[in-house]
Amino acid sequence: MIEHLISLRPMACYKMKLFFISLYFILLQTSCNSKSKEILSVLDTNTKTEVKTKIEKSNIPKDTLNITSDFVLGKFNYQSDSTFVKVDSRYSAKEIYLNYTVYKAFLEMSQKAKKDSIDFKIISGTRNFYEQKAIWNRKWNLYSNLNPIDRAKKILEYSSMPSTSRHHWGTDIDLNSLNNSYFNTGKGLKTYQWLQSHANSFGFYQVYTNKNNGRTGYNEEKWHWSFVPLASKYLEFYNSNIKTEDISEFEGSHLAKDLRIIEDYVNGIPNEVKRYK
């Protein structure tokens, strides 16, 4: 009897889940203002069935984006920003927020990838100035044996100075693993090859490629993908409005000028991404 009950449980749970998903969908259709919600169909990685995900349509950025200096410098609270949404736990390793448009593009890309047996887990999404400063400070203390310039350069191999990270904008994601070696064999290689073939068509580009063609700045990061249709607008604003003096309020910030942070790091991206229109 116990065995019988146990064998019935998964089906009962599944039916119950389906019931709630259906109920949820019906309620959403009938009770919500259709202008403020959008339902996106995604594949449930556990049950291999299609489920609906809700995202706030009201968060779609307007055609004329209201970009500010504080925003591109990461000095804002994305949790309370109406253009940001929380990533579903199915696709994230922790609590992660992204710009609405970016998340929508990511879900569409995931749906296509799933059909090719590729799964994405977002390890990092939006980080504001204060979160980037915590990363910077931890590494600054770690490399205290080095002279100031080498100390900063060591951190800058893979981490940005606060106020210079593309992660501030909600447009950039780190996928699956923070080790390049993961993407060199097996499942990781398959995932990377899939991204190389398909990500651009969803707006995502690897911005920290190898440096063979003279790209400056951060080392290669096979995990870091940027939604360029939006990020290119933020970079354009950044280059027109931000000066090195705006990069401040953390240890070592006075080195930003000598290290050509804006020229070589913020703009240290492939030419095809620079030219994106």
Ligand SMILES: [Zn+2]
């Ligand atoms: Zn990253």
